[in-house]
Amino acid sequence: MVYLRIFLVVLFFTSCNVERPGPFIGYTEMQTNLPGGRQVNINTMQAVMTGIDGQGHQLLAREWTMEPNTYTQFAGWSPDGNTAIINKGWKSPENALWEENFTLPPQTLT
Numbered sequence: 280m281v282y283l284r285i286f287l288v289v290l291f292f293t294s295c296n297v298e299r300p301g302p303f304i305g306y307t308e309m310q311t312n313l314p315g316g317r318q319v320n321i322n323t324m325q326a327v328m329t330g331i332d333g334q335g336h337q338l339l340a341r342e343w344t345m346e347p348n349t350y351t352q353f354a355g356w357s358p359d360g361n362t363a364i365i366n367k368g369w370k371s372p373e374n375a376l377w378e379e380n381f382t383l384p385p386q387t388l389t
Contacts, residue, residue, distance in 0.1 A: 302331045305339070305353040305363050318375035324350035326365045343367045348375075 309324040326339040340351050343365070352366040 303328050303335075304331055305356065307352045309350075316375070316379050318348075318370060318372070318379070321368075321370075321375075322348060322350055324352055324368075326351040326353040326363070328353070328363060339363055340365045340367070348372060 305326065305328045307324055308327050309320060311320050313319045313323070325341070325344065327336065328339055329336045339353065343349060343351050346369070348371065349367065349369045352368065354364040354366045356363060
């Protein structure tokens with residue numbers, strides 16, 4: 280039953296229209312020093328856009344991270360460069376705990 284939970288992680292790939300008056304850089308930012316394990320830090324992931332000069336820091340699709348255990352990642356730009364492509368992720372706390380404690384048996388690593 281626990282093994283099945285790995286496959287219940289839901290990722291939604293979609294796009295977020297963003298007004299782009301000039302060249303921008305899209306990226307994902309997150310904290311990596313919070314106590315409580317990996318998932319606590321992953322839950323801080325946010326898709327971000329900023330100008331090439333570092334000005335105009337803007338969180339993208341922030342409303343997608345308002346539910347517990349959700350995060351966003353910047354995945355790229357559309358071919359025409361006008362739409363940011365954002366990944367929304369969610370993971371149950373039970374699955375996150377299982378992943379923290381899971382290790383592959385040595386024979387599966389070859």
